[in-house]
Amino acid sequence: MTDDLDLLRRHRGEPEPPSDEIRAAARLSLERAIRRQTLGRRREPQGNEVATTFARRRDDRTCLSRCRDCRYSVRSLEPDHRTRACGGAFAPEARARRGSSAAHGSRPRPVPVHDVALAHGVGHRAAGRRLLSVPGSAVPPELDRGQRRGRVSGDQWTRPLPLGARIRCVCCGPATTRRHERHVGGAGMPIDLSDSTRAPSERPGAAARAAAHRQGGGRAAWTGGGIRAGWRPVA
């Protein structure tokens, strides 16, 4: 038996150690598992935190919840999306396989909230609330819960507004201030200046804006509260 073991040991071979990238990806997976468990211990959210609950329930079934797990790190997210998780919905090859927009260019590409979060330098929840889909957008059906009317939850997929879309900030009105530039900047969204000549009460979205201001501090109630502005498509 000793001879056999010696023989086996001699032929054991020494595989290459894992690369730093592989090790980091594995550690990230573990950290996400740890974070999921930590999140699971929290109390049930209430009120305007419902959107977060919704996202957590979809955990492991969509890319978006993975993005939420990864928080602000897109780079660290990428290997996971390519190799496992939800089948790599954001990976180019997955899009091509599904025949969706990125492959054909026929439909607008759904953009996860984390892209916008990075562009705006805000958290995912805030980014989701800031974004609105526009009529005809490619929001996945399971997530299409009223956002076409200008409502958005913290976890919904949406897309950048198309070039030339007329948008406004529901909080501060016409898109003529630096505030708009700050909100829009980096996300590739256009700024609509066309309404600057109309009186505030005549502009589309005036009712929502007024309601938002009635909430105090410019907070828009329809966004779920807690933020100061949101984007509203102009039909």
Added chain:
Amino acid sequence: MRRAPLAAGDASDSERIAASLEHPESFATIFDRHYDVVYRYLARRVPRAYVDDLASMTFIVAFERRASFRTESDSARPWLLGIATNLLHEHARLDRRERGKLLMLGAEHRLDGHADRDVGRGAETDRLADALATLDPEQRDVLLLHAWEELSYEEIAEALGAPVGTVRSRLARAGTHLRSQLAKARSAAELNPCQEQR
């Protein structure tokens, strides 16, 4: 009252795992300590394409099952290798098409550590790989954990969740089987030396 998490360097594996029940983030230390060992073990047993995922999955499964870790064991290494072994078999069951590949034990690595890749040595390696492939999976697990990972009988028993006596008997049977297979292969090679130099 919640205890403060232990510092990374001053606690045994069992203490870290026990602490992770209350502070899940403590489990990351177990990863840092043992990832390389688990990775190399899997790399010796499955083709490289599967190693990354299986190694990563090992620690996620370990984290989820950490409550079942026996705190009397100081090192988590046998426990982790046992999880890795189970995942390896589970993977093979899920995808039977890959079974053939999994049986090519260490095929991609078996010559890696040997500079003298002469024909005779390569042939011996092939014979050994073939003999290992004919082993019963349970016997193979015991044999490789003992020979390659240098686990004791008790540690193998802990890793595989089997009694120590069973480990001993599996190891003995594996040795007998391996010996007879190698003897057969060597005698066949002596009878037909041309085939040996393929």
